[in-house]
Amino acid sequence: WTFYDSVELFELDDNTVTGPLAVAGDHHTMSGRHFASRFPLFEMHGDGQPKTLLLRLRSGGLMLLPVFQWQINEYIREEQKAQIVLGLFYGTLLLIMLYNLGVWLLVRDHSHLFYAGYVFTVALYQASLHGVGFQYLWQDSPFLADKMLSISVGGTYMFGALFFSFFLGLKKRWPRLHWITLAISTV
Numbered sequence: 001w002t003f004y005d006s007v008e009l010f011e012l013d014d015n016t017v018t019g020p021l022a023v024a025g026d027h028h029t030m031s032g033r034h035f036a037s038r039f040p041l042f043e044m045h046g047d048g049q050p051k052t053l054l055l056r057l058r059s060g061g062l063m064l065l066p067v068f069q070w071q072i073n074e075y076i077r078e079e080q081k082a083q084i085v086l087g088l089f090y091g092t093l094l095l096i097m098l099y100n101l102g103v104w105l106l107v108r109d110h111s112h113l114f115y116a117g118y119v120f121t122v123a124l125y126q127a128s129l130h131g132v133g134f135q136y137l138w139q140d141s142p143f144l145a146d147k148m149l150s151i152s153v154g155g156t157y158m159f160g161a162l163f164f165s166f167f168l169g170l171k172k173r174w175p176r177l178h179w180i181t182l183a184i185s186t187v
Contacts (some may be wrong), residue, residue: 005058005146007040012052025058026146030139037079038131043072086132093123111167114159121155128152161185 005027010019024033024040035041044053057063070078097119104112127133128149138144161181165171170178 003059003061003149004040004063005060006056007058008056009042010054010056012054017054019054020056026134027058027142029142030134036135036139038135041075044069086130090123090127090132093119093126097123109166111163114163114166118156118159118163121152121159124148124152125156158185 004025006023006025008020009022010017011021012018022034022042024042030036033041034043044051055067057065097116100112100116100119103109104116124133127137133148134145138148162185165178165181165185170181
């Protein structure tokens with residue numbers, strides 16, 4: 001889950017808490033993590049003896065706690081597969097956006113411009129959701145890591161409503177519905 005404000009790892013040994021050994025979360029920069037990953041990851045070394053580890057999670061929103069223990073090679077292999085799929089997904093969105101921007105430049109039909117904006121904000125939303133935005137785009141901005149999901153959802157609704165209005169030609173056909181759509185898109 002990529003939306004924890006803060007994740008801290010502690011070790012409990014003989015009723016003594018040591019740590020935090022590592023911190024992660026979107027209120028911390030990517031450069032302060034052990035791994036530049038889209039998920040909170042912590043490296044643990046074992047000496048064959050059992051250890052008690054504690055996680056402290058802080059979040060202003062939804063808290064899901066999927067915890068996995070991986071061997072580093074397995075994790076890297078699975079993450080590389082996921083990165084390929086995510087790259088294809090974002091590449092497709094980029095092509096759709098660039099195509100619509102090109103069409104807009106040629107014909108000046110505003111519906112293509114608003115559709116390109118819609119696709120861009122959907123890409124930002126997905127990048128926030130998957131943690132890719134924090135990993136690659138706004139690594140050192142805890143503010144954007146925390147707020148980009150809300151910003152992109154608002155942008156998606158706004159550009160979607162504008163696309164709807166201009167694509168259907170509401171300004172000429174149903175002017176009142178056009179102005180209602182514009183009002184809704186800015187709220």
